[in-house]
Amino acid sequence: MAHTTLFLFAVLGCLSLGLGSKRRGDSGVIEELSELKSLIKDMEAKVNETDAKNGDLKALEKRLNATEKELEKVKTDVQLLKKENEDIMAKLNDTVEELEKIKQNGSKTTEGPKVAFSVSLAASGETYLKDSDASPNVVYKRIFTNAGKAYDSKKGTFTAPVKGIYFFSFSTFGYNNFLSGAILTKNGEYMVSSYDAPSTGDVGDTGGNSVILQLEKGEQVSMKLWEKSQVFDNLNGHTTFSGFLLFPL
Structure with missing residues (x-):
């Protein structure tokens, strides 16, 4: 933005010198210069507005990146929880099978022969x-x-x-x-x-x-x-x- 403004002012200065050397009292030239200055200010305002929007976009991009990292962390945590849950279910199934074996063996031991x-x-x-x-x-x-x-x-x-x-x-x-x-x-x-x-x-x-x-x-x-x-x-x-x-x- 700073380079753009300097460039515009340089152009304006050259125009002023060129015109001044020919007709310094010409009111039409002054009016044109005034319009040019106004145009430059409008362009500078738009540039500033664009820079502000670019800043907002960068801030939004930063937040989006942070959110993406957080989602990745949540995804990783979910995967870990899923793995832990699978391990717990596997151990639970093993325990149930072991208890069933003990129950069956205990039942056989308790019953025994009829004597x-x-x-x-x-x-x-x-x-x-x-x-x-x-x-x-x-x-x-x-x-x-x-x-x-x-x-x-x-x-x-x-x-x-x-x-x-x-x-x-x-x-x-x-x-x-x-x-x-x-x-x-x-x-x-x-x-x-x-x-x-x-x-x-x-x-x-x-x-x-x-x-x-x-x-x-x-x-x-x-x-x-x-x-x-x-x-x-x-x-x-x-x-x-x-x-x-x-x-x-």
Whole structure:
């Protein structure tokens, strides 16, 4: 703009000198010079206006550049958030799958095999069993339930099919002139028992007990009689032995 103004004034000066050398008093020339000065001022104003607009355009361009940079930053942040969200979803899916596996495995572990048995001494008639006839185990002949086939009715033994927690109970009946009772054993080791000495005050005696045992797969539980003892049973089921799996381990 400054160069343009100087150029215009230089032109004006030359015109003034040229005209002045010929007709310095000529009013027409002066009027033309005045019009030329006015024109120059108008042009200078327009140049100034253009410069102002150029300044506004530069400021606007600067703001647009800043906005563009901000948008690029927002775009980058959105991409990062999207990536983080994808990672979180992937981890969540992995966790859900893992929980489902644990649930399935836990369900299988909790359910385990179906194991339960309940038996009594006499399968028919009446049975008087002495300890000398029950060596090494009391063999219960009448089978009420034997789910899982873990009780052996030929040997009188229960064999754990899986490692787990098991519940056992038994009952006995004997007449007063004999010691009565029984012993529950685990692998031949005494666990719990019932015991009633001979007496003359009553006709018969009933006893029993129960226990919860942890068994490894293959371990055995069976019943024994006390030395010189005797138990009685008939189809009323006085002398019994029962057990079942509470839950596997």
